[in-house]
Amino acid sequence: MNLLERFIKYAKYETTSDPLSEKSPSTETQMAFAAVLADDIEEAGLKNVKISSGGIVTAELPATEGCEDLPVIGFIAHMDTSPDMSGRNVNPIIIEIYDGNDIVFPKGVDILSPKDFPDLKNHLGKTLITADGSTLLGADDKAGIAEIIEAIIKVLENDIPHGKVMVAFTPDEEIGRGVENFDISSFGADFAYTVDGGAVNLIQYECFNAASLKVSVSGFNIHPGTAKDKMVNASLIAMEFDSMLPVQMRPQFTEGYEGFFHLSKMSGSEQQASLFYIIRDHSKQLFEEKKSLALKICDFLN
Ligand SMILES: [Zn+2]
CATH class of the missing domain: 3.40.630.10 (Zn peptidases)
Incomplete structure (x- = not known):
């Protein structure tokens, strides 16, 4: 082998x-x-x-x-x-000699393109392995x-x-x-x-503080025709929670040592809604502040 x-x-x-x-x-x-x-x-x-x-x-x-x-x-x-x-x-797909073009998966709809992942150009002529898209x-x-x-x-x-x-x-x-x-x-x-992730020859010697955050919202559902002053829409409260987190602290707006709140999953109805986040920060103090901000927002919304 x-x-x-x-x-x-x-x-x-x-x-x-x-x-x-x-x-x-x-x-x-x-x-x-x-x-x-x-x-x-x-x-x-x-x-x-x-x-x-x-x-x-x-x-x-x-x-x-x-x-x-x-x-x-x-x-x-x-x-x-x-x-x-x-x-x-x-189902691993082996591309023996990568030619620098878009990689189209046999299943699924996604395309792996050097336009989105310029790093691919560093691997011209090499063997690439991908999944099949599913x-x-x-x-x-x-x-x-x-x-x-x-x-x-x-x-x-x-x-x-x-x-x-x-x-x-x-x-x-x-x-x-x-x-x-x-x-x-x-x-x-x-x-x-x-031995995990990263580019060839890259050594990382620092790590961030990490937490996961699950926000569960319980609402009160009632026919929309008679909802005035009664309905509590869990999905809307979940959206309100997210809107109160600092926009600039999202992974797409951060780099280097900057920490973030990353919304990784959400689901919701009028009755019940859930948000899943990961929280990351290299600074222990800023990490603790992020966790307490999430709790303060919960307190406020309650
Ligand atoms: Zn890993």
């Missing part, structure tokens, strides 16, 4: 996480995939392979002779994919998992001397619970790298 084959194999497993679940991992499919990964890394030559009750797969590559005193390095990737789009029956691909972060395993296989095949290396594959990163049951001390790495 090479890197591409390994990635395609993993992309086909459904591992969508579920923000509404209280279990760990949030979905059974992740636990099933954890078992596949545990088998694969054992076969690759990793030792002490374990799956925790929360679905975290860990393993180690013992140091080679003479390298036992080097720092222990960890590599981490997440096995779940975003609940924002279906991850069932993923699902996500799950390269975030099955690519990270495949890369870590293949890198370790290369180190072993080529007898490259190394210190002890720890590996962890975690569930539920996409719903903000990736580190919930992660036992840092038993993992035992002095330094660890998350």
